[in-house]
Amino acid sequence: MALKEIFCQDRAIDLLQRAFASDKWAHAYIFAGPEGVGKFKTACEWAKLLLCTDPIVEDGFADSCGSCQSCRLFETGSNPDFNHVYKELLEYTKDNKDKKTPVDLPIDVIREFLIAKVSTRPTLCRRKVFVVSEAERLNASSQNCLLKVLEEPPGYCSIVLLCTRLEKLLPTIKSRCQTVRFGPIDEGRTVEKLQGMGVAGEQSRYFARLAQGSLGAACKWAQLELAGADLYEIKKRLLGSLARYE
Numbered sequence: 210m211a212l213k214e215i216f217c218q219d220r221a222i223d224l225l226q227r228a229f230a231s232d233k234w235a236h237a238y239i240f241a242g243p244e245g246v247g248k249f250k251t252a253c254e255w256a257k258l259l260l261c262t263d264p265i266v267e268d269g270f271a272d273s274c275g276s277c278q279s280c281r282l283f284e285t286g287s288n289p290d291f292n293h294v295y296k297e298l299l300e301y302t303k304d305n306k307d308k309k310t311p312v313d314l315p316i317d318v319i320r321e322f323l324i325a326k327v328s329t330r331p332t333l334c335r336r337k338v339f340v341v342s343e344a345e346r347l348n349a350s351s352q353n354c355l356l357k358v359l360e361e362p363p364g365y366c367s368i369v370l371l372c373t374r375l376e377k378l379l380p381t382i383k384s385r386c387q388t389v390r391f392g393p394i395d396e397g398r399t400v401e402k403l404q405g406m407g408v409a410g411e412q413s414r415y416f417a418r419l420a421q422g423s424l425g426a427a428c429k430w431a432q433l434e435l436a437g438a439d440l441y442e443i444k445k446r447l448l449g450s451l452a453r454y455e
Contacts, residue, residue, distance in 0.1 A: 212254040212272045216402065216424060217394045218247050224389055225255055229271050234259065235387040236362040238369045239344070239378070242391030245425025249342065251391070252369045256291050256338035257283045259367060279334050289332040294322045295342040313348040314341070319355055327358050327366055336365050344370035345377040352379050359385040393422020403431045 215222055221240070228234040240248040254273070258264055261273040261280055273280050282288040296314040299305050302321045323339050331337045341347075347355065359382065362368070370386065372378060396417045402424060403413035408431045416434070420427035 211275070212251070212258055213270060215247050215251050215254065217398050218251060218391055221251060221389045221391055225251075226270060229258065230269070234367060236364075236367055237359050237386040238367070239372055239375070239383065239386045239388045240369055240391060241372050241375050241388055243393055243423055244373055245420070245423030245427075246391045246394055247424065248371045248391050249340070252340045252371060255369065256340060256367075259336050259338055260288060260290055260334040262334065282333070288334075290334045290337045292322060292326060292337070292339045293342065294318060294339055296346060298322050312346070314343060314346040314351055315348065316350040316354050319347070319351045323368075324354060324358060327363060330363075331365055336367060337363075339366070339368045341368065341370045344372040345374040347378070349379075352382050356381055356385070394424040396422075399424055399427050403427060406431050407435060 212222065212225075225234075240252055242248055257273040257280060258271060260283060262277045263274045264271050265274050266272075273283075275284075279288060279290075283291060294314075296311055296318060298318045298321075299311055299315055302317045305317055323341070327337070327339070356379070358366075358368070368386075370378075370382075375383065375388070399417035399420060399422075400410075400413045403416055404410065406428070408416065412434060413431070416427045416430045419430070
């Protein structure tokens with residue numbers, strides 16, 4: 210995938226493009242919006258572009274080249290300068306082996322997989338990028354720990370927080386980040402996407418409406434349907450049963 214292929218988030222992509230063109234990208238971003246609208250994919254492609262050693266610019270639009278060593282390693286999930294931070298990493302921290310996945314994003318994960326790594330210079334690229342999933346799950350201790358990095362980040366570092374509920378973040382966190390908003394995907398565009406996957410017209414409209422702007426959720430249901438789950442038929446039978454009792 211490439212940054213230009215991100216679906217229906219033109220405003221967010223344009224903001225990032227202008228930042229890259231002026232070489233004034235923020236040291237910290239909050240990608241805010243509902244689940245399943247492309248925040249994580251955009252963050253990954255943005256990181257890939259920042260780490261690319263030979264970015265391509267066509268008609269004023271910058272994208273990663275896809276062929277340099279950085280891009281190749283990124284595609285295999287082994288670029289040493291890209292770090293994805295998420296709560297499930299807790300079991301890999303020094304003192305929490307085999308611990309169950311927490312509800313919150315704990316401070317131990319932030320300390321070991323972000324704070325400790327920010328201070329070391331990039332290994333391969335000019336920059337380092339950290340993407341934090343479910344930032345709304347950062348508890349107070351985790352946010353205060355992260356705040357220290359956001360106040361005085363190294364010049365080579367960029368941090369992207371993915372968040373579905375901005376009100377869960379401390380005002381001090383939000384004030385030190387640039388917020389990029391991601392909106393729900395238009396139902397018509399979702400229908401087009403699902404039909405392109407091979408989902409029938411009536412079914413694609415049903416899943417698009419049910420997803421309420423979340424392309425990710427709609428695609429997951431479509432994949433289940435194509436795999437033989439018969440979700441749409443089950444829905445019809447349930448509605449038929451309810452109608453008989455009215």
